[in-house]
Amino acid sequence: MANGPDPYSGLPPAALWRTAVAGTGIFGLSDLWRSRWALPGDARFATFGSCFAQHISRALTARGLTWVDAEPAPGRCPPDLARRFGYGVFSARTGNIYTAAQLLCHARLAAGLADPDVIETWDDRDRHYDSLRPAIEPEGFATAEEARLSRRSAVRAFARAVRLADVLVFTLGLTEGWHSAATGQPYAMCPGTVAGRFDPDRHHFRNAGYQQVRAALEEAIGLLRGLNPGLRVILTVSPVPLTATASGQHVLVATGWSKATLRAVAGDLAASDPGIDYFPSYEIITGAPARSMFFDPNLRTVAEPGVDLVMRHFFAGLDLSAPAAHGGAATRPDSALEAAMAAEDLVCEEEVLGGMAGG
Amino acid sequence: MADGAPELVPELVPDLMILGDSHAVALQVGCVAHGIVPAVLSFSGNLWHHGHVALHRRTGIHVRGRAWHARVTDLGRALGRANVLSAEVPVLACFGFHLGRIVPAFGYNGHQSDPALFLADPESGFASSALVRAYAEAMRAGQLRLLAQLSRRVPTLAVVPPAIYPAGNYPAFVAAIKERIRALGVPLVDPSAELFPGAAMLPQALRSDDGVHGNAAYGQAAIGMMIERGLIRRRTGAEPRA
Numbered sequence: 001m002a003n004g005p006d007p008y009s010g011l012p013p014a015a016l017w018r019t020a021v022a023g024t025g026i027f028g029l030s031d032l033w034r035s036r037w038a039l040p041g042d043a044r045f046a047t048f049g050s051c052f053a054q055h056i057s058r059a060l061t062a063r064g065l066t067w068v069d070a071e072p073a074p075g076r077c078p079p080d081l082a083r084r085f086g087y088g089v090f091s092a093r094t095g096n097i098y099t100a101a102q103l104l105c106h107a108r109l110a111a112g113l114a115d116p117d118v119i120e121t122w123d124d125r126d127r128h129y130d131s132l133r134p135a136i137e138p139e140g141f142a143t144a145e146e147a148r149l150s151r152r153s154a155v156r157a158f159a160r161a162v163r164l165a166d167v168l169v170f171t172l173g174l175t176e177g178w179h180s181a182a183t184g185q186p187y188a189m190c191p192g193t194v195a196g197r198f199d200p201d202r203h204h205f206r207n208a209g210y211q212q213v214r215a216a217l218e219e220a221i222g223l224l225r226g227l228n229p230g231l232r233v234i235l236t237v238s239p240v241p242l243t244a245t246a247s248g249q250h251v252l253v254a255t256g257w258s259k260a261t262l263r264a265v266a267g268d269l270a271a272s273d274p275g276i277d278y279f280p281s282y283e284i285i286t287g288a289p290a291r292s293m294f295f296d297p298n299l300r301t302v303a304e305p306g307v308d309l310v311m312r313h314f315f316a317g318l319d320l321s322a323p324a325a326h327g328g329a330a331t332r333p334d335s336a337l338e339a340a341m342a343a344e345d346l347v348c349e350e351e352v353l354g355g356m357a358g359g
Numbered sequence: 360m361a362d363g364a365p366e367l368v369p370e371l372v373p374d375l376m377i378l379g380d381s382h383a384v385a386l387q388v389g390c391v392a393h394g395i396v397p398a399v400l401s402f403s404g405n406l407w408h409h410g411h412v413a414l415h416r417r418t419g420i421h422v423r424g425r426a427w428h429a430r431v432t433d434l435g436r437a438l439g440r441a442n443v444l445s446a447e448v449p450v451l452a453c454f455g456f457h458l459g460r461i462v463p464a465f466g467y468n469g470h471q472s473d474p475a476l477f478l479a480d481p482e483s484g485f486a487s488s489a490l491v492r493a494y495a496e497a498m499r500a501g502q503l504r505l506l507a508q509l510s511r512r513v514p515t516l517a518v519v520p521p522a523i524y525p526a527g528n529y530p531a532f533v534a535a536i537k538e539r540i541r542a543l544g545v546p547l548v549d550p551s552a553e554l555f556p557g558a559a560m561l562p563q564a565l566r567s568d569d570g571v572h573g574n575a576a577y578g579q580a581a582i583g584m585m586i587e588r589g590l591i592r593r594r595t596g597a598e599p600r601a
Contacts, residue, residue: 071484075467078497085490137489146487149474153485 026289033317036277037232040325044068046091046165050098050173052238054089059311068164071157086136092157095133098173100216101186107223110159121147122196129195131187162227172262173238175208205246214265233276235266239285241300281310373398375591379453380404382520382572386451389578393586394593398434402427404457410501414508419444449514455502456520456536462528465494472531495535507543515545516590521561521573522551548590550581
């Protein structure tokens with residue numbers, strides 16, 4: 001048998017650590033990701049997920065791309081107020097979606113397979129909290145009814161975001177989570193931390209393994225495609241480590257397990273489904289070339305330069321070469337509002353002048 | 360007495376001052392009808408909304424824009440004093456709401472604080488009472504600060520505008536701003552609520568043709584209610600014209 005060249009000879013520089021990583025350094029990395037689809041030039045992106053996903057919406061907006069804001073803040077809302085109430089952070093006011101189980105819960109609600117009113121509301125003296133979004137209002141809701149109505153509003157908006165989007169960018173954050181022992185409903189946070197009261201009989205811990213995460217994601221994406229058959233999904237894994245683990249392991253080890261599981265699921269889904277892609281934000285921040293330089297002093301949160309670098313790679317790999325598909329602005333001009341308010345000014349000014357003349 | 364104010368000459372002293380936006384007109388008519396002599400300073404809600412009206416040490420009130428401020432100096436001239444504010448002249452303050460400048464903007468993206476209207480409109484989004492309150496406070500912080508400062512200088516009664524507005528977010532904003540005014544310690548009267556307890560809206564007969572303001576009958580009823588409740592006083596010996 002003739003000896004042919006081995007599979008490693010003739011590999012491109014990007015395939016070799018020495019040339020692709022060690023030789024270039026973190027800021028010389030290139031071709032880390034190339035979108036598997038040619039998206040329309042006016043592609044619409046919806047973003048959800050863990051806290052790292054918040055950066056993606058900001059970057060998309062800053063680049064002038066269309067970020068779907070299906071639950072915008074009230075008109076002329078001061079930006080700090082909007083942010084305090086969870087507006088403009090994700091494409092709907094879901095708050096952080098840390099786990100695949102949470103995403104599945106949101107998808108079921110959006111698809112009409114579950115009644116939003118059966119989601120638990122946590123009552124704490126005179127304040128009320130949505131167990132899917134316990135931090136969405138800075139001081140909770142005044143009544144349980146308000147919490148339920150606001151959840152319905154977010155469910156509507158989540159469905160609208162999915163319908164409007166060409167691409168859903170979902171950032172996986174955690175495998176660890178808490179759920180209702182009675183109903184299986186996942187919580188965004190462990191009861192008793194941000195809100196609610198912990199009851200070990202009612203609130204159970206789960207560290208989802210590969211199969212559970214994958215099954216939940218597949219079902220969730222299937223339901224979202226039911227709302228929008230053309231929806232493409234970009235999965236990312238948050239590089240932000242766990243704040244704390246309830247697994248009994250050291251938090252560093254638990255973080256490794258959690259991220260490895262999420263990374264494996266995301267990679268396998270992208271490999272098996274042409275409608276799913278994986279973007280390596282996790283590798284950019286946590287990989288050896290970064291030498292942990294992008295973490296804040298708490299070694300957890302990612303500093304702005306790290307976010308910038310991640311987004312630079314995202315936009316470098318994004319292919320927006322397909323013809324525009326939407327034709328026109330997705331937002332309404334302010335002119336109608338201005339005209340209405342100006343008309344009222346006129347009426348009021350006339351009243352004042354009339355009063356003067358009469359008096 | 361306000362800072363630097365000279366003694367008032369009794370015959371030039373009005374019974375009260377009405378300071379506010381276009382809703383001042385109905386209150387003025389009501390005062391006159393009840394034999395109350397009002398001094399009136401009213402400016403478009405737009406000026407209040409944009410923070411163009413402020414307290415001033417020398418003149419009492421200052422309005423940005425020469426033409427607008429001329430109203431203050433004209434009033435001062437009529438009163439025979441530079442400072443139009445006086446501790447002896449209570450102020451009916453009908454400013455701080457200016458709902459037409461904030462409520463349409465609040466609802467522009469479909470926010471609805473009324474549960475029934477939210478549920479009936481699948482394109483709307485629910486706005487919690489906390490969001491309405493926070494938005495109202497953010498948008499009206501300057502005006503309400505002015506109201507609180509005014510009430511520390513001169514006796515002040517905040518007057519809520521008449522309930523003439525569409526259902527939905529308006530009542531929530533009125534409630535939020537009223538709550539804030541009370542929290543600031545400023546006495547407040549809501550003529551619509553006092554005259555027609557439990558009614559969502561002012562009766563048609565008391566509305567002006569523009570669909571926004573109370574008419575003369577409203578002003579008369581509102582001022583009459585305030586006199587009856589001892590919130591304002593008629594000059595001794597004065598008789599109502601109506």
